[in-house]
Amino acid sequence: SQTIHQWPATLVQPVGSPLSLECTVEGTSNPNLYWYRQAAGRGLQLLFYSVGIGQISSEVPQNLSASRPQDRQFILSSKKLLLSDSGFYLCAWSLLAGVQETQYFGPGTRLLVL
Amino acid sequence: AQSVTQPDIHITVSEGASLELRCNYSYGATPYLFWYVQSPGQGLQLLLKYFSGDTLVQGIKGFEAEFKRSQSSFNLRKPSVHWSDAAEYFCAVGPPDFGNEKLTFGTGTRLTIIP
Numbered sequence: 084s085q086t087i088h089q090w091p092a093t094l095v096q097p098v099g100s101p102l103s104l105e106c107t108v109e110g111t112s113n114p115n116l117y118w119y120r121q122a123a124g125r126g127l128q129l130l131f132y133s134v135g136i137g138q139i140s141s142e143v144p145q146n147l148s149a150s151r152p153q154d155r156q157f158i159l160s161s162k163k164l165l166l167s168d169s170g171f172y173l174c175a176w177s178l179l180a181g182v183q184e185t186q187y188f189g190p191g192t193r194l195l196v197l
Numbered sequence: 198a199q200s201v202t203q204p205d206i207h208i209t210v211s212e213g214a215s216l217e218l219r220c221n222y223s224y225g226a227t228p229y230l231f232w233y234v235q236s237p238g239q240g241l242q243l244l245l246k247y248f249s250g251d252t253l254v255q256g257i258k259g260f261e262a263e264f265k266r267s268q269s270s271f272n273l274r275k276p277s278v279h280w281s282d283a284a285e286y287f288c289a290v291g292p293p294d295f296g297n298e299k300l301t302f303g304t305g306t307r308l309t310i311i312p
Contacts, residue, residue, distance in 0.1 A: 089240075126287065126304040127241075142299075173240055184291075185231070186300060188240040 085110035089174050089189040096196055102147075102161040104192050106174030109155065114176040116157040117186065118149055121171040133157060169196045199224040201290050203303035211311050212280050218273040218306050220288030229291040230271040231300070232262055236284045244286075247271065258282070283310045 086109045096102060108114050118130040129142045131149035139149050146165050150158045157174060174189040200223045210216055222228060229248050233241040245256025252264040262273045271288060288303040 127289075127300075127302040129299060132299070175241075185243060185246055187243065188233070190240045191238070193238070 085176070085187070087174060087176055087187060087189040089172075089192050091192060092190065093193045094195070096164050096194065098166055098196055099163050102159070102164050102168070102194070104159040104172055104174075104194075106157040106159075106189055107155055108176045111155070111176070111178060113154060114178055115184075116151060117175040117177075118157065118159050119173040119175065121173060121191075127173065130159070164196045166196050169194055199228060199290050199292060199301050201288055201301050201303040203286075203288055203306050205306045206304070207307045207309065209309040209311060210278055213277050216273075216275045216278045216282070216308070218286050218288075218308070220271045220273065220303060222269050222271065222288075222290045224269075224290060224292070226292075227266065230262075230264060231289040231291070232256065232260070232271070232273050233287045233289065234258075234284045235287065235305075241287065244273070278308075278310055280310045280312070283308055 088107050090105055115134050117132045119127045120130055121127050130147060131139055131141055133139050133151045136151055136154055146168060147159060147161050172192045172194060175186040177184045177186045202221045204219050231246045232244040234244050235241045244260050245254045245262055247254045247264045254262050260273055260275050262271055264271050285305045285307045287305045289300045291300045
């Protein structure tokens, strides 16, 4: 069965510091991968998605970037964190297997920028 | 552009009572529709989904949802809630022409269960 991991689970970082959040998927090949941010009372905002290694689509211009160095690894980064980057970051995966796709989510990383 | 509205930010129900969470969407065609549940500090778990066919969809944990095209709605229901159902619930839509590469989520409904 497929599993998705995110780490760290919680992170407290000072403003201006760099960021690296990692997401990995096990038990599947060539998944679509997604990064979402969840702010309190605002639902989920899609940040990036990737349909393959090195292929990244950005949904919202911002202080963050994403990379996919391996098939089942998706990394969210920032060179300099802002206070507004605080939030709950969720990684998700899906498989392009016909038309009935579903996204499955990881446990999330809570980021607090001080 | 597609959009999702969950008009109820917070709902409180008694344990054992019935539940209905509302979801309305805006889209030019029939989208793919999903309900997810999120326990505090956790990721999202898929409850159920609608792609086509029978408009009444059964999901996990005793939940069901009904797609009503005429009302552009996909409301989530449960006949009798349990204390463990307390969580945040998200409705989401995805365009059928691109699969669900891009899901649009509602802002969520927080469910509180009282004894």
